Amino acid sequence: MASNKENKDKFIVGGYEFLTETDAEKGTLDLSKIKVLETKVKVSRPDDMLAVYEKAIQNRIFKTPLGWRYLTDLREKLLASGFEEQDLIPIPLEIPMTRQSSLDKLSSKKKESPSGEKVHFGRILSIVLNVALIIVVILMFVIASTSENDNIINYKRNITNRYSAWDEELKEREKAVREAEKRLGITDSKGYDEGDVSY
Template sequence: MAINDDRTDTNFIVGGYDFLSELDAQKASLDLSKIKVLEERVKASRPKDIKAVYEKAIENKIFKSPIGWEYLARLRDRLYASGFSEEELIPIPIPVSLTRHSAFENLSVQQRIRPVTKDNKAEFKRLFPYILNIFLLIIVIAMFIIASTSDSDNILNYKRNVTNRYSSWEQDLTQREKVIREKEKKLGIDSSEGYYGGANND
């Protein structure tokens, strides 16, 4: 009878262990291949060499699964059989908690109840596009205002500036012609033609 009937379609069995995830199964497979390499070196080794391999494997945290830890336990048994005492051997560390919620149960009530904190980064990421769009819209509006009120000619105010310039010139010419006619009257020059009318009669 299977322990977990829910996972019949995806079983991750390696070395007689049924793992909960594919990643754990891959770690176990890797441990199996490491064990094969070490077995070739340790088989005919002296107890001191076996101890060195055992200690290096623990110090370098070579094994990441129960398969590797079981191998370390077998090495430990061989070392006991060779005459080493428990005090002379490093204990095998188990880097995972085997009891569920043990850390949670040890916490006080205040530590268990955590206030809901707002995730400011997520809030900023959500609002950033809106802020950026508003900023860009303000810049575009400011550019249109500057372009339309500017004295230099551009595509927005070209017609108005040219019209204003010509009307200013026309007004200036009319003013000058008026002054000239007044001077002619003072000097007694009376011309019924326009200002440039008789210039080519000579």
């Protein structure tokens, strides 16, 4: 009964014992991919085998030793069919084969993480500051162009508007003065600036 429980805790797929259930599921997935490929690939055609071999490696289809074993078998068949070693892509292994002690891992993480974080943080900070400065400059131009105070962006428009307002006001006052003069019966041939001024 104890051996039955031990077998349940072990994750065995295709003759390999995996440490976790997730790894065992990846192994099962690799087995199903192998079955599909075996139905589609004809061993009598080396070019078909080469195409499958190269696509499987380039797309990193296999994630477990089950898939790598299949690629190794394909590689051996390709070599037997006349391909040279240099004609074939090497099979990449995605896991390290040497174990590191926990202290080695910890010290390597300490060495890598601060500098990596500083570079990463520095880039993000630089990007954020650049975006903020661009927004501030745009806001300054918007405020300067819509402001009623004279500045280099809107001085011509503001002065033209002020002059036209003064001109309009002067014309209205002159018209009011002329009407008042008519009512009072004052008719003077002199202009406003030519009159007697006594100080």
